[in-house]
Amino acid sequence: MTRLPFEGIRILDFGWIFAVPHATAYLGALGADVIRVESTLAPDLVRFLTGTDGVPGFNRSGIYHAINFSRRGIALQLAHPKAQEIARRLVKLSDVVTENFTVGNMQKYGLGYEDLRAIRPDIIMLSGTPLGQDGPFARTVGFGPTTQAYAGLCHLTGYPNSFPCGIGGTWPDFAVGTAMVFFLLAALYHRDRTGQGKYLDLSMAEMVTTMIPEAMLEYFMNGRDPGPVGNRDDAMAPHGVYPVSGDDQWIAIAISTDEEFRMLCGILAVPSLADDPKFARLADRLRNVEALDAEVAARTRNFTREDLVAKLRERQIAAGPVYNTQDLMQDKAFLASGMLEKLGHGEVGERIVPTLPVRFSAIEPRYFGAPMIGEHTDEVLRELLGMSADEIAQLRDGKVLV
Amino acid sequence: MAHFEDYQEPPEALDGLKVIELPCLDTIPFMAAAMAAKSFADFGAEVIKVEPPRSGARERQLGPFRDAMPDLETGGLHLYLNTNKLGVTLNLEDSRARDLLMRLLADADIVFNPNTPARCERLEIGWRTIADRFPKLINVSVTYFGTDGAYRDYRGGDLVATHMSGVGFETPWHQVTDPPNEPPLKPAGRQADYLTGYTAAAAAMAAVFDRKHSGRGQHIDSSQWLAMVSMLRPNIGVYSHESPEAPIYERTRKRIKRGAQWVYPASDGWVSFNAGTDRFWRGWKKVMGSPEWMDSEMFASPVARAAHIDAIEAAVIDWLSGETRDSAFRKAQAEHVPCFPVHTAAEVAENAQYRARRFFVDQDHPVAKTVRMPGAPCRFSATPWRIKRGAPRLGEHNRKIFVERLALSERELESLRAERVI
Numbered sequence: 001m002t003r004l005p006f007e008g009i010r011i012l013d014f015g016w017i018f019a020v021p022h023a024t025a026y027l028g029a030l031g032a033d034v035i036r037v038e039s040t041l042a043p044d045l046v047r048f049l050t051g052t053d054g055v056p057g058f059n060r061s062g063i064y065h066a067i068n069f070s071r072r073g074i075a076l077q078l079a080h081p082k083a084q085e086i087a088r089r090l091v092k093l094s095d096v097v098t099e100n101f102t103v104g105n106m107q108k109y110g111l112g113y114e115d116l117r118a119i120r121p122d123i124i125m126l127s128g129t130p131l132g133q134d135g136p137f138a139r140t141v142g143f144g145p146t147t148q149a150y151a152g153l154c155h156l157t158g159y160p161n162s163f164p165c166g167i168g169g170t171w172p173d174f175a176v177g178t179a180m181v182f183f184l185l186a187a188l189y190h191r192d193r194t195g196q197g198k199y200l201d202l203s204m205a206e207m208v209t210t211m212i213p214e215a216m217l218e219y220f221m222n223g224r225d226p227g228p229v230g231n232r233d234d235a236m237a238p239h240g241v242y243p244v245s246g247d248d249q250w251i252a253i254a255i256s257t258d259e260e261f262r263m264l265c266g267i268l269a270v271p272s273l274a275d276d277p278k279f280a281r282l283a284d285r286l287r288n289v290e291a292l293d294a295e296v297a298a299r300t301r302n303f304t305r306e307d308l309v310a311k312l313r314e315r316q317i318a319a320g321p322v323y324n325t326q327d328l329m330q331d332k333a334f335l336a337s338g339m340l341e342k343l344g345h346g347e348v349g350e351r352i353v354p355t356l357p358v359r360f361s362a363i364e365p366r367y368f369g370a371p372m373i374g375e376h377t378d379e380v381l382r383e384l385l386g387m388s389a390d391e392i393a394q395l396r397d398g399k400v401l402v
Numbered sequence: 403m404a405h406f407e408d409y410q411e412p413p414e415a416l417d418g419l420k421v422i423e424l425p426c427l428d429t430i431p432f433m434a435a436a437m438a439a440k441s442f443a444d445f446g447a448e449v450i451k452v453e454p455p456r457s458g459a460r461e462r463q464l465g466p467f468r469d470a471m472p473d474l475e476t477g478g479l480h481l482y483l484n485t486n487k488l489g490v491t492l493n494l495e496d497s498r499a500r501d502l503l504m505r506l507l508a509d510a511d512i513v514f515n516p517n518t519p520a521r522c523e524r525l526e527i528g529w530r531t532i533a534d535r536f537p538k539l540i541n542v543s544v545t546y547f548g549t550d551g552a553y554r555d556y557r558g559g560d561l562v563a564t565h566m567s568g569v570g571f572e573t574p575w576h577q578v579t580d581p582p583n584e585p586p587l588k589p590a591g592r593q594a595d596y597l598t599g600y601t602a603a604a605a606a607m608a609a610v611f612d613r614k615h616s617g618r619g620q621h622i623d624s625s626q627w628l629a630m631v632s633m634l635r636p637n638i639g640v641y642s643h644e645s646p647e648a649p650i651y652e653r654t655r656k657r658i659k660r661g662a663q664w665v666y667p668a669s670d671g672w673v674s675f676n677a678g679t680d681r682f683w684r685g686w687k688k689v690m691g692s693p694e695w696m697d698s699e700m701f702a703s704p705v706a707r708a709a710h711i712d713a714i715e716a717a718v719i720d721w722l723s724g725e726t727r728d729s730a731f732r733k734a735q736a737e738h739v740p741c742f743p744v745h746t747a748a749e750v751a752e753n754a755q756y757r758a759r760r761f762f763v764d765q766d767h768p769v770a771k772t773v774r775m776p777g778a779p780c781r782f783s784a785t786p787w788r789i790k791r792g793a794p795r796l797g798e799h800n801r802k803i804f805v806e807r808l809a810l811s812e813r814e815l816e817s818l819r820a821e822r823v824i
Binding site (some may be wrong): 122131139185218225359 | 413415416417418419428429431441445463464465466467468469470478479481482483494533546547550551552553556557558559561562563565566567568569570571572573574575576577581582584586587588589590591592593596597600601602603604605607608609610611612614615616617620621622623624625628629631632633634635636637638639640641642643644649653654655656657658663664665667672673675676678704713733735738739740741742743744745746747748749750751754755756760761762773774775776777778779780781782783785786
């Protein structure tokens with residue numbers, strides 16, 4: 001097998017929940033030695049997400065497995081000074097440290113950036129927090145969905161003139177995690193050229209606000225504070241989700257030109273709609289968008305989802321089924337995409353895991369199943385710190401390696 | 403005096419990398435490649451943005467515009483997405499323009515191409531063609547559905563990818579009570595585009611490291627649909643591993659309210675919070691003034707609380723009706739409960755935390771003048787994110803790139819411009 005791009009790079013990952021573990025999964029799959037630090041005394045909350053096949057225990061969560069592949073796991077009780085000392089010895093052998101504790105926690109353990117830099121001057125450290133490392137509200141506690149609210153995205157997401165809506169999939173955790181990969185690699189690239197490490201302070205709220213430029217600029221340029229617009233768009237119409245036959249079945253359609261609208265009307269068997277002065281041109285459709293959406297929705301109901309999607313795609317119109325997870329997992333193109341892999345796990349056997357969403361022509365990522373909590377403690381301490389079995393046993397008895 | 407001589411531009415993380423961004427030639431706005439290239443440009447790479455002559459890149463037409471007056475140079479989205487980029491124009495339908503593109507690619511490290519395989523084949527810029535000509539180039543296809551598979555030439559974009567991934571089906575998050583009148587919903591703006599941009603940018607950086615070892619470039623296939631699917635990996639975990647009888651399994655196929663909805667009304671707006679874990683529940687109890695009902699067996703564990711979420715939410719809403727967003731936020735955070743106000747864009751713009759961190763930055767632009775906008779998505783202690791150059795005017799760097807770098811004569815430049823190749 002050819003060499004992976006990050007072979008030789010070691011990442012000591014104190015991250016938990018979703019964003020940081022998602023970022024380090026990319027790097028582990030691309031060859032980095034990711035060592036995830038956990039403790040049975042304060043396990044990742046994700047290890048408790050659902051009873052998972054009914055058997056108790058924190059090694060069984062399917063959600064945890066779907067995120068934490070391609071890494072080793074060690075157990076360190078960081079409240080213990082000896083555990084902190086071990087962590088510092090591992091830092092010396094690492095290129096990157098990642099974490100997303102509340103501001104100040106890593107310093108408390110003697111693992112703040114200044115501490116790490118004293119141990120390893122070219123270390124790259126990434127801290128992810130809800131609101132950043134400084135400022136009056138730096139020490140707040142939050143999750144992805146709460147930062148989505150703080151950052152302006154939640155208010156903008158919703159039906160017209162209605163309540164603010166949370167976004168599915170605990171947005172923005174995985175989006176931020178994906179961006180973290182880019183930031184870490186930019187820092188690593190610079191280190192390789194200059195020998196200089198750095199500290200990366202990522203505020204999830206700020207990151208989310210960088211992803212709503214349309215609304216922020218509307219405010220800064222015009223003083224207007226925008227509200228939610230549902231599935232609509234200000235440059236396309238129709239642009240929405242419309243009902244098709246069946247219970248809670250929907251289709252998404254995005255029409256970007258008058259010509260496409262004419263084709264849509266033909267397929268929906270109301271060709272006259274395309275000549276209606278209320279709808280003939282894009283500007284008309286945008287002005288009369290409520291009436292337009294009602295006209296479209298009244299016709300889409302006459303089709304099954306698959307039939308209408310096929311007819312629209314045949315005419316090169318942007319349309320797709322609104323999938324739930326079950327639909328997605330039965331989509332032949334998705335199953336053929338290679339994104340799902342069967343990976344082994346020490347306690348539950350094989351599980352199907354979603355891997356990276358990109359394909360490389362010259363890199364074959366290395367996937368292996370998520371670690372059980374502390375699964376590689378002995379291996380890592382022996383291999384990297386040269387500890388003997390006796391030493392390890394003593395530290396375990398002393399509640400250091402738990 | 404010495405000050406001036408000693409002054410050096412701060413070093414930049416991606417200094418030395420050369421990136422080409424191709425325009426999406428679809429009529430659907432698709433901003434993924436623009437965001438991918440922006441992330442490189444803002445950390446110091448040289449990005450040459452290729453735009454169609456006359457109309458320019460799609461974002462130039464989208465606004466927001468000052469006083470709703472459309473102008474190719476002053477649209478907010480254009481100014482935001484194209485910071486720090488060099489701008490050239492090329493009509494890729496013309497073979498002379500494509501020849502110039504090939505000369506740009508010969509000198510580039512990375513190209514982001516947001517066009518479907520069918521369109522690329524027609525323009526003779528398909529990835530295999532490019533790979534054969536430029537073996538060291540990192541050629542990133544950033545498309546709706548990827549460059550192979552049954553859907554590769556279908557059109558998509560933000561709306562379609564969001565809803566085909568399952569993210570739309572889960573939005574609004576735990577708030578749906580009347581499914582027929584509350585259709586699956588798209589996150590505001592262009593989340594799927596920007597996420598896809600970051601996915602492609604991260605993959606391109608991985609290929610830069612790979613090239614250091616192998617000496618080869620490669621093709622990267624970044625699908626917007628799969629990037630959005632990647633946001634729902636917990637659901638795939640649940641679908642693959644949970645028993646269909648488990649309550650959580652329902653989320654994979656039904657839009658029903660189950661579990662905490664996260665967003666609740668306070669007296670002056672909304673707040674977002676969750677107190678599902680035991681620790682947060684204990685904190686929340688203190689915040690609420692330790693009412694007796696919270697000690698009931700009905701609420702003794704996360705599982706028990708999930709089963710009685712309606713009762714909890716009714717009590718929370720009652721309590722919040724006497725609190726402002728700010729008082730709820732402060733009281734909850736004092737007990738380490740994750741609770742944040744729901745902010746509007748205007749409130750974000752004026753927010754004390756963002757201000758203290760100087761998050762928003764001003765871009766100075768010769769035509770648009772000064773425009774304020776979101777700044778760094780991540781703070782680097784050295785090599786900071788910064789705007790050293792505002793968004794390019796349409797074709798602003800044609801001379802710099804085509805004459806100074808590719809050695810066209812002024813006369814050739816003029817004639818290509820007259821023939822609308824440039």
